[in-house]
Amino acid sequence: MAPAVPLALLALVALLAPGLGVALPGCDYPAHLWCSSREIAVACQAESRCANLSRPAAAPVELSLYYESLCPACRGFLVQQLFTTWLLLPAEALSITLVPYGNAEVGAGPTRCRGRSPRRCQPRLDRLVPQERNVSGKWHFQCQHGPEECLGNMIxxxxxxxxxxxxxxxxVIFCLESGSSVTKNLEA
Known part of the structure; x- marks a missing residue:
């Protein structure tokens, strides 16, 4: 003789079954994805079943990282802090723009300190050299860490x-930056 199924369990299944796996018109997602985003929940008319659906409290944090592909500090920040943070946060919480360009200008002269603390030293603005120059219609770039950094930035x-x-x-950029050499990591 088969085990008896409690009447309450049968009633619960009867109430929930119509919406548990049957795709509704306009819903092209399997049931296990219905609560993965607000857009999918709306398309599948499953919002009331998605109690854990997070509601964004604010616009995403926008972060632009201007970095140099061979700068040890930039690489450390990108690999050890930014990438891991990006992996942990939902996509709608953080919007990242990467700019592998480095310093906009490279100081060519001493700073003006004149007895001030190092924090208050100002670079000699009259001696800054642009990182890029148009020479006879062709752009030339000078990178702080040399030609290999320019190549890494371009890659x-x-x-x-x-x-x-x-x-x-x-x-992919994480893989390039986390290895021993950004440009040589492409060969691996």
Whole structure:
């Protein structure tokens, strides 16, 4: 003889079954994804079943990182802090723009300190050299950490341009930056 199923359990299944796995018109997602985002929950008419659906309290934090591909401090921040934070936060909480360009200008002269604390020293604005120059219609770049850094910056910029999707190119940039050499990591 088969075990008896409690009447209350049968009633609960009868009430919930119509919306547990049956795709509604306009819903092209399997039931296990219905509560993964607000857009999917709305499309699948499952908002009332998604109690844990987070509601954004504010606009995403926008962060632009201007970095140099061979700068040890930039690489450390990108690999050890920014990438891991990006992995932990929901996509709608943080919007990141990466700019592998480095310093906009490179100081060519001493600073003006004249007895001031190092925090108050000002670079000699009359001796700043632009990082890029147009020479006879051709752009020349000078990177703080040398020609290999310029190549690394260009590689990462091209990757971003071609991949277009941040979620696609950021893990690749993480791999390039976390290895021993950004440009040589491409050979691996």
């Amino acid at each position: 990462e910029t091209c990757l971003m341009h071609e991949a277009k999707n941040f979620s696609t190119y950021f893990p």
